[in-house]
Amino acid sequence: MPVELVFSILLICLFTLGSVSHSVSGEMETGCMDWRTHDTVVCCNKCFPGNRLVNTCGPDPKTLCVPCKDGTYTTNPKADACLWCTQCVGGAQVLKKACTQTKDTECDCKKGFRCGDVECSFCVEECGKGQEPNQARSCSNCTHGNFNDQIHAKCRPWTKKCPNLGEEIVFSGNSVSDIQCHPAIPKPEVITLPTKGSDSKDDRVVVLALTTFCVLFIILVICFLLIIKHNLTTSKRPAVIEKTLVEPTPPTDDPRTLIDVSFHQPQQEQGSSSESLHSQDSETKLLSV
Numbered sequence: 001m002p003v004e005l006v007f008s009i010l011l012i013c014l015f016t017l018g019s020v021s022h023s024v025s026g027e028m029e030t031g032c033m034d035w036r037t038h039d040t041v042v043c044c045n046k047c048f049p050g051n052r053l054v055n056t057c058g059p060d061p062k063t064l065c066v067p068c069k070d071g072t073y074t075t076n077p078k079a080d081a082c083l084w085c086t087q088c089v090g091g092a093q094v095l096k097k098a099c100t101q102t103k104d105t106e107c108d109c110k111k112g113f114r115c116g117d118v119e120c121s122f123c124v125e126e127c128g129k130g131q132e133p134n135q136a137r138s139c140s141n142c143t144h145g146n147f148n149d150q151i152h153a154k155c156r157p158w159t160k161k162c163p164n165l166g167e168e169i170v171f172s173g174n175s176v177s178d179i180q181c182h183p184a185i186p187k188p189e190v191i192t193l194p195t196k197g198s199d200s201k202d203d204r205v206v207v208l209a210l211t212t213f214c215v216l217f218i219i220l221v222i223c224f225l226l227i228i229k230h231n232l233t234t235s236k237r238p239a240v241i242e243k244t245l246v247e248p249t250p251p252t253d254d255p256r257t258l259i260d261v262s263f264h265q266p267q268q269e270q271g272s273s274s275e276s277l278h279s280q281d282s283e284t285k286l287l288s289v
């Protein structure tokens with residue numbers, strides 16, 4: 001009993017498989033697929049695929065449609081004529097799939113070529129890197145400032161600048177490559193900008209320090225000079241006194257005395273004892289400051 005059941009199931013399976021495979025791979029069905037009855041005749045609405053309509057109405061639906069002849073096809077179930085199959089004959093075209101009564105030929109292109117449209121009705125040269133397809137179905141080199149790093153694509157302009165901050169252009173680009181950027185190895189512009197600011201700050205500090213130093217130095221020199229002058233006047237004072245003491249002595253023709261006098265004269269004019277005292281005061285004031 002269970003054996004019979006299994007056997008019958010198997011038979012059913014085989015039968016259905018057989019019928020399906022017959023309808024798929026077997027001869028194409030001919031005639032009208034869908035019709036309406038009018039009195040004593042039938043009128044066809046739809047032919048079987050790959051059939052063309054011969055008569056709209058007739059006694060037998062089988063005779064209303066006939067299959068397309070070899071080398072022709074149709075995709076329209078109500079067409080009264082079949083279409084010629086496309087031939088893959090273009091210079092670079094090759095057959096991809098042969099024509100059937102229900103489907104036109106499928107063409108492809110030889111190696112190094114590409115289909116020029118969706119139906120592959122023509123082929124175009126396949127463009128390499130550094131080139132792009134043109135209107136003449138061949139390739140043009142990318143013009144200067146443009147590049148293409150892919151097969152059969154449009155040239156694109158070089159990137160104008162590096163995408164990230166702190167990068168610099170290490171390669172300016174060619175027909176197959178965009179510009180190339182790398183992080184700047186020595187301190188790049190971006191980092192030098194802030195240091196530039198601090199540099200100018202440093203400069204200011206240096207200038208200030210130098211100025212201060214110079215002013216201090218000048219003050220020191222002035223003080224030093226004043227001290228020397230003070231020392232000179234104080235050391236000269238007894239000489240002046242001596243001179244005044246010497247002066248009354250009768251003049252002689254001795255050249256030494258003459259020199260003495262001529263030397264001492266401006267000294268007396270420049271600073272009297274009272275004047276030098278004043279300068280001494282101002283000197284101490286300066287020093288105390």
Ligand SMILES: *[C@@H]1O[C@H](CO)[C@@H](O)[C@H](O)[C@H]1NC(C)=O
Pocket residue numbers: 130141
């Ligand atoms: C295109 O570029 C290649 C080299 O990159 C060169 O040999 C060829 O002559 C160029 N073709 C044209 C039409 O300029």
